[in-house]
Amino acid sequence: MEHILSNLNSVQRTAVLHGDGPLIIFAGAGTGKTRVITHRIAYLLSQGASPYEILAVTFTNKAADEMRKRVDALVPGSGRSVWVSTFHSFGARFLRSEAKALGLAEDFLVYDVVDQKNIVKKCLEELGLDEKRFKPWRLVETISRAKDELLDADSFAIHAMTSGDPFRQAAASVYSLYSKKLKSAGSLDFGDLLMLTVNALRDNKEILERYQNRFKYVLVDEYQDTNRAQYLLAKYLSQKHGNICVVGDDDQSIYSWRGADIKNILEFEKDYPNCKMVKLEQNYRSTSNILASAWSVVKNNSTRADKKVWTENAGGNVVKIVDTENEIEEAQWIVDELEKLKKNEGCNLLDFAVFYRTNAQSRVLEDAFRRSGIPYIVVGTLRFYERAEVKDILAYLKMIHNPKDNLVFRRIINSPRRGIGKTSLETLDRFAAEKNVSLWESLSMINETEISGGAKKAFTGFKALIDGLRLVKSSLTIKEIALQVLEKTLYVKELEAEDTTESKMRIENLQELISAIDEFEQRSSDKSLAGYLMSVALVSGIDDMSKDADAARVTLMTLHLAKGLEFKSVFITGLEEGLFPIGESSFDRDDLEEERRLMYVGMTRAKDHLYLTWAAQRRVFGKSQWNMPSRFIEEARRGGFAEKILHANSAGNTTYIDKEEPVIRYEEPEDISGYNLGSRVRHQLFGDGKVIEKSGSGDDLKLVVLFDSGQWKKLYAKYANLAMV
DSSP states (O other), rough: HHHHEEEEEEEEHHHHHOOOSEEEEEEETOOHHHHHHHHHHHHHHHHHHGGGGGEEEOOOHHHHHHHHHHHHHTTTTTGGGEEEEEEHHHHHHHHTTTTTHHOOTTTOOOHHHHHHHHHHHHHHHHHHTTTTSSSSHHHEEEEEEHHHTTOHHHHHHHHHHTTTHHHHHHHHHHHHHHHHHHHHTTTEHHHHHHHHHHHHHHHHHHHHHHHHHHOOOEESSGGGGGOOOHHHHHHHHHTTOEEEEEEEEEOOOOHHHHOTTTTTTTTTTHHHOOEEEEEEEEEEESSSHHHHHOOOOOOOOOSSSSOOOSSSSSSSOOOOOEEEEEEHHHHHHHHHHHHHHHHOOOOGGGEEEEEEEEEGGGGHHHHHHHHTTTEEEEEESSOOSSSSHHHHHHHHHHHHHTTOOHHHHHHHHTTSSOOOOOOHHHHHHHHHHHTOOHHHHHHGGGGGGGGOOOHHHHHHHHHHHHHHHHHHHHGGOOOHHHHHHHHHHHHHHHHHEEESSHHHHHHHHHHHHHHHHHHHHOOSSSHHHHHHHHHHHHHTTOOOOOOOOTTTTTEEEEEOOOOTTEEEEEEEOOOBBTTTTTTSSSOOOOHHHHHHHHHHHHHHHHHEEEEEEEEEEETTTTEEEEBOOOOHHHHHGGOSSSSSEEEOOOOOOEEEEEEEEOOOOOOOOOSSSSSSOOOOEEEETTTEEEEEEEESSSGOOOEEEEETOOOEEEEEEHHHOOOOO
């Protein structure tokens, strides 16, 4: 017992020593969540519980493996027999055990998302539905979300019929045929692993009783991330004994877009009125300055439990808010500051992380680290120039430059899809080999081939497209050529029609590619297409990055991937309205609160240093866009928790500003406009607010006004008709 309870604070001990009955543990960032779960399992074993009576479920294989190892270390032997797994692994094991009773093949296969997409495409073909109108990826997402909500094909069809939505009605037809195809193949998808398990427990009393009798204790990790199916799975299994323990933090609920429902954790007390609540609020990761600033942000959410993390690690480095002129300066400033920290504090590159809201933002950061020779790794995604959509458009540019490249030809001949099948391409390949010409040259002799009429037309259309672009390339800039490619190939329109989370990210990456080309043309003396393609080839083939997975590198990742990690120094970039929080100027409350929780997650990854950066200008689709600082910056400052503000200008100078200053201060030439920083003003449309930034003078005087509604607006003083309040 002493071994189990050692190194636990008093609140952690309370959670670990809880007896029978429901238990909810609100575990704030860095408060030792995994330690409490594993020690509680060890405690239950020490009190005579059989390892076969305990089930612990979480979300990732990594988390499950870590939990299993810790329990085994605390209680060698019996600890390794506890059932610790992910939700989906539990479902797969359950369904294999109960396959006969449920009418499933014991050797069923589980299809991944690629398999799902291929089946959906086949369904569309058989149903006579246009794949361009009803995108396979979007249909896969729709079916998956339906299964999360426990809607089988028949139930979904009823909902679709009453909705009046043509897409949902088409999706219902696809879902029905898709289900039949899975059944005939004796296969399941990931959604089935949970939906069929929950349905079996709900509908089969004998099976339900058997599993309820077995699992006397059920523990659920990351409960704030559970969806409807996972919520009911935990509820059914724990219903008999009532010994359900859930651990999570509503302030770190950031996955609603994949079905997570924050109400599951916030309404736990309603589901289990006699539950014991324990709040883990002592943070062992971050300094008090970092925690205070993060609290100053998340406390603005109305949908949250009452709690506040704290630490004995008082003071520490101040949170620095950094404004730069553009995204290139932002990236370079991060590199320079990182170098200083590395030199002055002896930090390892593994101690640094740079977070961003969207994958497309990594490109400028990658360029800055590469130019500086600092090794880095992009976590959870490909490097920018390795992403499929980026490689596709670059392949078009290569084709325009040199159409005889067969490798490039094969990459783009059916991207986007032109209805050219594998057989037709193989026929063209053989013909080109016989004639000893490139695939491109063989298109001029297409009528001599045995290719079918439809495919011939598609090949001819492709040739006309490339010929047309080659004809005008000498009179266009590289950016203009790339934009012509996007327009004439309908590449972006196809992604827009797909309308999925993935397709939107791919569009963002293409917008970033245009910005990268624009940047190249502005800074390079060789503005030719050949020059650009050479520069990209050098980027794509970089050989200064260590291939050793354990090598010291700076970590670059999106904020969604940062959850559960920690670093000594964290840079959160792109803190601009519309980018983070992402979206338009007016936000749905629930969406905005999730963005705020995402900010909180990012801030609480930092142990010693936290930097919040934004750029006044950022290129979007090759065009410079003026930005206003994110509302999260102002929130992070409230209460004086960000003790100093760091202003970095184009000359590389920095200005430190005391925490007493009410707003970010910029050193501007004195003017007689009457608009001073902090001045209260009134706008006919937006109401009252205060001036928080000035730039320019005279007719070019620009003001950023923080209105009392929470909106930020950048206004030309000459035309805004602002009244002093």
